[in-house]
Structures are given as structure tokens and as C-alpha cells.
Amino acid sequence: MTTDSPQGGAMTPPPAIAGSQPPAAIRCRGIVKEFGRGETLIRVLHGIDLDVRENEMTFIVGPSGCGKTTLISIIAGILSATAGAVDLFGTRVTSLKGSALVKFRRDNIGFIFQQFNLLPALSALENAAIPLIAQGASESVANAAARRFLIQLGLEKHLEKFPSQMSGGQQQRVAIARALVHEPRFIVCDEPTASLDAASGRAAIALLRDAAVRPGRAVIIVTHDSRIFDFADRMVAMSDGRIEKLSDAREIAAMEHH
Amino acid sequence: MNKVALKMLFGDPTKCLGLVFGVAFASLLIMQQSSIFVGIMSRTSSIIYDAQEVNIWVMDPSVQYVDANRPMRDTELSRIRGADGVAWAAPFFKANTGVRSRTGNLQTAQIIGVDEATYIGAPRRMVLGSIDNLRCPDAIMIDRTGYKLLFPDTPLELGAEFEINDRRAVVAAIVENSAAFTSNITIYTTYSRAVAYTNNGRTQLSFVVARARAGLSPESVARAIEERTGLKARSSDEFRWDTIKYILANTGIPISFGAVVTLGVIVGVVVAGLTFNMFVAENIKQFAALKAIGVTNMTILRMVLVQAGVVGFIGYSLGLGIVARFFDTVPKHATGLRGFYLPWQVAAGMAALTVVIMLIASSLSLRRVMTVDPAVVFRG
Numbered sequence: 001m002t003t004d005s006p007q008g009g010a011m012t013p014p015p016a017i018a019g020s021q022p023p024a025a026i027r028c029r030g031i032v033k034e035f036g037r038g039e040t041l042i043r044v045l046h047g048i049d050l051d052v053r054e055n056e057m058t059f060i061v062g063p064s065g066c067g068k069t070t071l072i073s074i075i076a077g078i079l080s081a082t083a084g085a086v087d088l089f090g091t092r093v094t095s096l097k098g099s100a101l102v103k104f105r106r107d108n109i110g111f112i113f114q115q116f117n118l119l120p121a122l123s124a125l126e127n128a129a130i131p132l133i134a135q136g137a138s139e140s141v142a143n144a145a146a147r148r149f150l151i152q153l154g155l156e157k158h159l160e161k162f163p164s165q166m167s168g169g170q171q172q173r174v175a176i177a178r179a180l181v182h183e184p185r186f187i188v189c190d191e192p193t194a195s196l197d198a199a200s201g202r203a204a205i206a207l208l209r210d211a212a213v214r215p216g217r218a219v220i221i222v223t224h225d226s227r228i229f230d231f232a233d234r235m236v237a238m239s240d241g242r243i244e245k246l247s248d249a250r251e252i253a254a255m256e257h258h
Numbered sequence: 259m260n261k262v263a264l265k266m267l268f269g270d271p272t273k274c275l276g277l278v279f280g281v282a283f284a285s286l287l288i289m290q291q292s293s294i295f296v297g298i299m300s301r302t303s304s305i306i307y308d309a310q311e312v313n314i315w316v317m318d319p320s321v322q323y324v325d326a327n328r329p330m331r332d333t334e335l336s337r338i339r340g341a342d343g344v345a346w347a348a349p350f351f352k353a354n355t356g357v358r359s360r361t362g363n364l365q366t367a368q369i370i371g372v373d374e375a376t377y378i379g380a381p382r383r384m385v386l387g388s389i390d391n392l393r394c395p396d397a398i399m400i401d402r403t404g405y406k407l408l409f410p411d412t413p414l415e416l417g418a419e420f421e422i423n424d425r426r427a428v429v430a431a432i433v434e435n436s437a438a439f440t441s442n443i444t445i446y447t448t449y450s451r452a453v454a455y456t457n458n459g460r461t462q463l464s465f466v467v468a469r470a471r472a473g474l475s476p477e478s479v480a481r482a483i484e485e486r487t488g489l490k491a492r493s494s495d496e497f498r499w500d501t502i503k504y505i506l507a508n509t510g511i512p513i514s515f516g517a518v519v520t521l522g523v524i525v526g527v528v529v530a531g532l533t534f535n536m537f538v539a540e541n542i543k544q545f546a547a548l549k550a551i552g553v554t555n556m557t558i559l560r561m562v563l564v565q566a567g568v569v570g571f572i573g574y575s576l577g578l579g580i581v582a583r584f585f586d587t588v589p590k591h592a593t594g595l596r597g598f599y600l601p602w603q604v605a606a607g608m609a610a611l612t613v614v615i616m617l618i619a620s621s622l623s624l625r626r627v628m629t630v631d632p633a634v635v636f637r638g
Binding site for chain 1: 259261262265266267268269270543544546547548549550551552553554555557631632633635636
């Protein structure tokens with residue numbers, strides 16, 4: 001499959017993975033990101049081509065500084081690319097600017113952060129309801145939706161608790177609820193298990209997988225945590241700003257086995 | 259999102275209190291000092307204010323304000339009465355003199371001599387006695403505060419005797435008046451008696467107080483008096499402002515109070531600004547997360563302004579409440595603050611100033627919030 005490149009030419013598809021593949025929800029072509037200028041210029045991403053499928057959990061892995069976070073920041077529209085294009089469910093995110101980009105993020109993307117970034121003064125319920133409040137939903141509608149997700153994630157007894165009153169795993173579940181509450185088409189997670197112990201981390205990802213993976217939605221997880229690799233449907237290994245290897249579930253399972 | 263902003267604000271009670279305290283302190287300081295300033299300025303023209311039936315004051319051309327007068331010839335009174343538009347005119351004597359009670363309590367007093375027949379220029383709010391008691395020998399009226407200073411620990415009563423320049427004076431009435439600028443005791447008596455008390459020479463006419471005929475403006479009649487007599491004539495409003503302007507221009511009072519008000523503004527801006535900045539700095543990742551999630555900069559701006567507005571409102575209200583309470587209670591017991599109050603203009607001005615303080619205080623933080631890169635939330 002080819003798509004229009006940002007420069008208007010035909011795009012070369014990224015390396016294919018064997019087996020049946022769901023349609024690509026996210027297409028990245030020729031993503032370049034540079035920081036600084038002149039002698040201090042650093043190229044962090046060197047022309048990344050990547051397709052991310054819907055109804056799957058795609059892990060981006062690699063050593064620190066390899067550009068994983070920069071790549072998902074560009075895909076999620078919170079960092080601009082120096083060159084290249086990102087299409088997210090048919091919308092060219094890299095062409096959106098200002099309030100159009102903010103509105104696109106608000107309506108289509110759910111975020112899960114390494115440090116959770118819950119508002120400490122808000123209860124679990126209020127934190128989870130924020131994306132809907134930001135969309136202009138009434139408090140009652142937003143709270144009802146947030147309550148549903150929090151209960152689904154096993155937090156029915158913690159709805160009114162503040163982040164400081166919850167464990168790391170519970171906070172991450174609130175963050176998952178916040179990422180899902182407005183039914184976004186793309187979930188992006190940055191090191192979601194970095195602040196959790198092994199059991200909590202696996203539990204959080206299992207819950208995320210159950211709640212988030214579905215047709216019409218793509219999930220990308222950036223992680224170092226090899227303990228959760230077995231949850232991945234596909235894995236993108238990065239090194240020095242380039243994609244080094246793409247693996248599917250079977251290959252990942254084989255890696256795990258070895 | 260406004261509710262979220264308020265929960266963020268009140269969720270950090272230490273900083274919230276710091277912000278409120280900063281604004282409340284600044285409001286309190288500025289309103290209290292401004293009100294005292296207004297009170298002092300009002301005192302400078304209290305005689306003019308108390309002479310309610312008078313709307314024109316005539317004086318020697320060299321006089322610049324009410325407390326420094328140069329006596330005029332007694333014959334000027336007739337010339338002023340003959341000026342176009344003058345309904346009536348009366349002599350008015352004013353001087354400072356020493357008074358002493360029978361117990362040896364020595365004080366400085368302001369003595370006012372008014373027309374024997376009409377008592378024009380004397381206050382009419384009686385606490386005890388009647389203005390007609392001035393017809394008695396050696397009779398004077400004294401203000402309530404002056405009486406308490408001259409006769410401490412003595413209940414208010416008529417007939418108390420004291421000396422003015424070694425001459426006997428008898429309290430024939432006690433009045434309520436506006437506090438004076440130069441003295442805490444004001445004595446009212448007839449014109450001739452006041453002249454006799456102060457032992458001055460023949461030319462004693464401090465002012466001539468007059469009233470314009472109905473339908474004529476005091477200013478236009480004052481100009482007519484000036485043309486006819488060559489004296490200086492001012493409407494009551496003009497003379498009050500002349501006096502205030504003279505005090506402002508020739509004393510350190512405005513600089514002193516101006517410095518305190520400036521200090522209040524600086525304290526407000528610095529304390530509120532720094533605390534607000536710390537508050538935003540500690541929440542910057544939360545703001546960045548909100549921006550990443552899709553909260554627009556306009557919404558973030560509104561959130562910060564709501565926080566600033568609420569802090570400003572609470573701080574200002576606290577300051578206003580304390581100052582109002584202060585002026586409601588303290589002047590009743592402290593002679594030095596008698597008649598001082600919180601003018602609504604000061605309260606309104608402070609409300610506007612609070613908005614300015616909070617805008618300045620939040621502007622630095624706002625810049626930080628508006629420019630924060632949402633991508634920082636992905637940096638651990």
C-alpha cells in the first residue's frame with residue numbers, strides 16, 4: 001500500500017511482517033526529528049516508517065535515548081516533526097496546527113503517562129472524567145462514564161479517593177480509565193509500568209489490554225519493561241533513532257521462550 | 259474546567275493561604291492607610307465642612323488655606339454684603355490659643371468666633387445644651403472630644419469652667435463636630451468674645467462667610483465679590499480643595515502615605531506573584547498533561563485567571579472586612595482617629611487595584627503555563 005508523502009510523492013511501505021494483518025490505523029512515513037541548530041543540531045529520528053494496526057497492542061522498545069518517546073510524541077501530535085508525515089485514522093496529524101491539533105488530540109487520543117500525572121486535588125472519579133469535561137460534557141455525564149470505566153478496572157471502592165490515598169497500581173488504573181473515558185481511537189502509553197512493581201505492572205497492562213484493545217482502536221506502548229513483552233501483538237525495536245526490527249506475536253513468544 | 263481549577267487551587271491549602279494572605283495584607287494596608295489619608299485630608303477642611311449653611315468664603319488675597327489667615331479690616335464685611343448675588347454675609351474669626359482647666363490641664367485649642375446674631379459657621383449638632391446659651395456671659399461651646407481631653411474622667415455636663423488666655427470661659431453647650439487638623443479641641447463662641455479671648459488688635463476678621471442668593475452659583479458670586487472688593491473669594495468646594503492641595507503640596511503627608519500604598523502594592527504583587535508562580539511551577543506537569551490530553555490554551559488561561567480571581571476576591575474581601583471592622587471600632591475609642599472611616603471610593607479603588615495586582619502576579623505564571631510544551635509529560 002502506498003500513501004501520499006508529505007512532500008507529495010509516493011510513500012514506500014515499511015517492512016512487512018508475515019501473517020494476516022489488520023488495516024493500518026497509524027502510518028508514519030519518513031519521520032525525521034532534529035533538535036537544536038548549527039553545531040548543536042542533533043538528529044533524534046532518522047526517517048522512521050511505521051504502520052501501527054488497529055485492534056492490536058504495539059510495543060516500541062529500545063534503550064534510553066533511542067527516540068521512542070520522541071516518536072510517540074510526534075505520532076500523538078504533541079511534538080512537531082522536522083520532516084515526514086503521520087496519518088492517524090486517515091487524518092494527517094502532522095498537517096494540523098494550533099487549536100485544530102489540540103481538538104484532534106482531545107477527541108481521538110488517550111494518554112497514559114509514566115508518572116500517571118493525575119491531578120492530586122481531584123478524586124479518582126474526577127481525574128478520570130477530565131477528558132470528557134475538556135470536551136464540554138456535563139459533569140454528570142462525564143462522571144457516569146468515568147465511574148463505569150473505574151468499576152471495569154476494579155476501582156469501585158476507590159472512586160472518591162485522592163491519588164495520594166492510592167497505590168501506584170491503583171493510580172495507573174485511574175490513568176487508564178482517564179485515557180479510555182472519551183473512547184479515543186488511539187491510546188498512547190509511555191512507560192506505563194515504570195513506576196510499578198512486576199505484579200502491579202502486569203496487572204495494569206492486562207487490564208489495559210482487556211479494556212483498550214478493540215477494532216477501530218490502536219494502542220502503542222513505549223516501554224523498557226521486558227516483563228510485559230508477552231502482552232504485545234507487535235513489537236518495534238528501535239536503536240539510535242531508527243527502527244531496528246519489527247516482530248509479531250509469534251516472534252515475540254519465541255523470544256520469550258528463549 | 260473552572261471547577262477543576264478551583265479544586266487544584268484549594269487542594270494546596272498552604273499556597274492557597276499564602277496567596278490569600280498576600281492579597282489580604284496588601285488590601286488591608288492600602289485601604290487602611292488610604293482611608294487615614296482621606297481622613298487627614300478631610301480634617302484639613304473640617305471647619306469649611308461644618309459651616310453647612312455657608313457656601314462662600316472671603317479672605318485676604320494672600321491666604322492659601324484655611325489654617326493660615328491674615329486678618330482683614332472689619333469694614334470689608336459691609337463691602338462684601340453689597341456685592342451682587344450675596345444673600346447674606348457674616349464675620350468669622352479663627353485662631354489657635356491655649357486653654358487650661360481648673361485642675362491645670364493645659365491644652366491647645368482652636369477658637370472659632372461666629373456672628374452674634376445668627377451663629378453662622380457654628381456646628382448645629384448638639385450633644386448637650388443649645389446654641390442660644392452663647393448669650394450667657396463667658397459662654398462657649400466645646401466639641402465632645404475636646405471636652406473629654408480638657409476634663410478627663412468627668413461626665414459631660416454644662417457649666418464646667420476653664421480659662422482661655424487667663425480669661426474665664428463656661429461650657430454652655432457641647433457639640434458634635436468634624437475633627438480638626440491642627441487641634442483636638444475646638445471652641446465656638448461669639449465673634450466679639452473670641453476676639454477678646456485671643457487678645458489681638460483691631461483687625462480681627464479672619465474670614466467673611468457668605469451665601470449666594472438662590473439660583474446663583476457660589477463660584478460666580480465669589481468672582482463678583484472678588485471684582486468688587488479686591489479680596490479673595492472662594493466657594494466652599496473651591497476653598498476645601500485649595501486647602502487640601504496646599505497640604506498635599508507643602509507637607510510630607512502624601513509622600514509618606516504614597517510610600518505605604520506603594521509598599522502595599524509591591525507586597526501584594528511580590529507575595530501573590532511568587533506564591534502563584536510556585537503554585538504553577540509545582541503543577542506545571544499537571545498543566546502539561548491537561549494540554550496533552552487536549553485542553554486548549556484558552557481553557558488553561560481561563561483556569562489560571564479563575565484561580566487568580568478567586569484568590570483576589572477572597573483576599574480583598576478579607577482585607578475589606580478587617581479594615582471595615584477597624585474603622586467601625588477604633589475611631590470610637592481613639593481620639594487621634596476620630597471621624598476616620600472607610601470611603602467607598604477607597605474600597606472600590608482597592609477592588610480595581612486587586613485586579614491589577616492579580617493580573618501582574620499571574621502574568622508570569624501564565625506565560626509559563628501557556629508556553630509549557632505538553633511533550634514534557636513524556637519525559638519522566
